[in-house]
Amino acid sequence: MSIVVDKISKFYGDQKALNDVSFSIGKKEIVGFLGPNGAGKSTMMKILTTYLSADSGNASVNEFDVSANARAVQQSIGYLPEHNPLYLDMYVKEYLNFNCNIYKVSKDRIKEVIMLTGLETEAHKKIGQLSKGYRQRVGLANALLHDPEVLVLDEPTTGLDPNQILEIRNLIESIGNSKTVFLSTHIMQEVEAMCDRVIIINKGEIVADSKLTDLKGNEDQVVVVEFDYRVEEPFLNQLPKVKSVKNVHDFTYEITFGTSEDMRSHVFDFAHDNELKILQLYQKNSSLEDLFRQLTSD
Numbered sequence: 001m002s003i004v005v006d007k008i009s010k011f012y013g014d015q016k017a018l019n020d021v022s023f024s025i026g027k028k029e030i031v032g033f034l035g036p037n038g039a040g041k042s043t044m045m046k047i048l049t050t051y052l053s054a055d056s057g058n059a060s061v062n063e064f065d066v067s068a069n070a071r072a073v074q075q076s077i078g079y080l081p082e083h084n085p086l087y088l089d090m091y092v093k094e095y096l097n098f099n100c101n102i103y104k105v106s107k108d109r110i111k112e113v114i115m116l117t118g119l120e121t122e123a124h125k126k127i128g129q130l131s132k133g134y135r136q137r138v139g140l141a142n143a144l145l146h147d148p149e150v151l152v153l154d155e156p157t158t159g160l161d162p163n164q165i166l167e168i169r170n171l172i173e174s175i176g177n178s179k180t181v182f183l184s185t186h187i188m189q190e191v192e193a194m195c196d197r198v199i200i201i202n203k204g205e206i207v208a209d210s211k212l213t214d215l216k217g218n219e220d221q222v223v224v225v226e227f228d229y230r231v232e233e234p235f236l237n238q239l240p241k242v243k244s245v246k247n248v249h250d251f252t253y254e255i256t257f258g259t260s261e262d263m264r265s266h267v268f269d270f271a272h273d274n275e276l277k278i279l280q281l282y283q284k285n286s287s288l289e290d291l292f293r294q295l296t297s298d
Contacts (some may be wrong), residue, residue, distance in 0.1 A: 001063075002150050002180035003029050003048065008057035010043055010204075017043045019204040020057070027149075029092035030176040032212075033184040033200035036296050041184045042082065044201070045154050048182075049079045062149055078143030078179075082154040084135060088128035092119060092138055095127060096145060103146040113141040117171060133164030140171065153183040157190060169194055180186060188289040198288070202296040212288070221260060222284040225267050226252040228277040235274070239266055254284065 003025040010018040018040045025031050026145040035041050046052040050070040058065065083260060087095055096110045114123050118136040123132055127138055136156060143151060154174065157165045165187070172181060173194055185191060191198055192212065198209040220243060229251055236245045236255060241263065246254045257263045264281055271278050 001025065002029070002061065004058075004060045005044070005048070006058045008044070008047060008054045008059055010040075010047065010052070011055050017204055018047075018054070021201070021204070021206055022057075023199055023206060023209055025180060025182060027180055028176065028178065029174070030181040030195050031183070031199060032195035032198045033182060033201070034186075034188075034191065034198060034292060035184075038276070039201045039296070041201060042154055045079075045152050045182075045184065048073075049152055050074055053108055068217060075146065076149050078148035078151045080139045080143045080144070080151070080153045080156055082158065084139040086127050086135060086138060089126060091126050092123045092130075092141075094136065096141060099142050099145055105146050109145050113144045115174075116144065117141040118167070131164070133167060136160065136164075136168055137171070140168075140175075144175070148179070150180045150182065153181065154218075155184055157185060157187060157188070165190065188292060192288050200292065200295050207295045210292075212218045221257045221263060223250075223257065223263055223281070224252065224257045224265055224284050225255065225271075225281045226250075227271065227280040228279060230232050231276065233275075236270075239263070239270055251279075 002023045005021055005023050006007045008018055008021045009016065021040070021044060033041055033044070043052065047054050048061060048066060050066050050073050053067060060066060061073045062076040064076065066073050066188050090098065092114070096113065097107065100107050100110060113157050114120060117140050119134065119137050119141060127135060130138065140156070141175060153172070160168065169190055172183070175181060176194070195212060197211050198208065199206060213264060231253070233247065236242065236253060239255065240255045241259045243258045244256045248254050255267065262283070264283065267281060268278065
């Protein structure tokens, strides 16, 4: 396993930021770490990267204990924090050369990471002259300098425009072919596009941990139907396996069923038996954002 977290807890004074958090991540997985603000995402990432110590529990990266072998963890992990710390008055190559000296790695890596992150056309510029998208690339290039096996990325696409987000997404996907990537983000579409698996944390506790396909496959089914006139909701509640009925507009209803079975035929039969005409009938697939709301709402 690339990352193993076992019953980690962390307090800030009387506030419990993490409560017995446990999960593990295999090699070459791209895992999205989701949660509302204050849920404990950044705290967990800082513990894994040895910036913070847990109050209880154990964690390891590449089989190195984050407490007992902090230096080995730092050498095997690449970290891009939410607020990317860069020296804006340095040139791109100058900055990477500076960090090569810190990591004690060959200067040949500079050219390699510049090509890997698509910085060739910007490498001669000062970092302060770059767009935010290219600054994120510089941060990723720096995180990759020592060729770590694990990348931890905290909100890597925050503040980027749609084109920049797409560029960084493609870059992370390509990196994930050879490395383990553990990333947090608030952009659900990015998780759906990039990640193999999602871990959702709320109030310091894991509320979901599953392959993205499995998580979405277990969701309730929502059928949207529009009749030719209004139907009282109690009548629709008589349909089999109904969990809820919502009148969304005029004669249009969203019916949530607690099953993965296609229930449109039952709705059609209901309309036929009650001499109703169906103007439209379709399944509404819940997005990851919908699931996130369900799992993190009070």
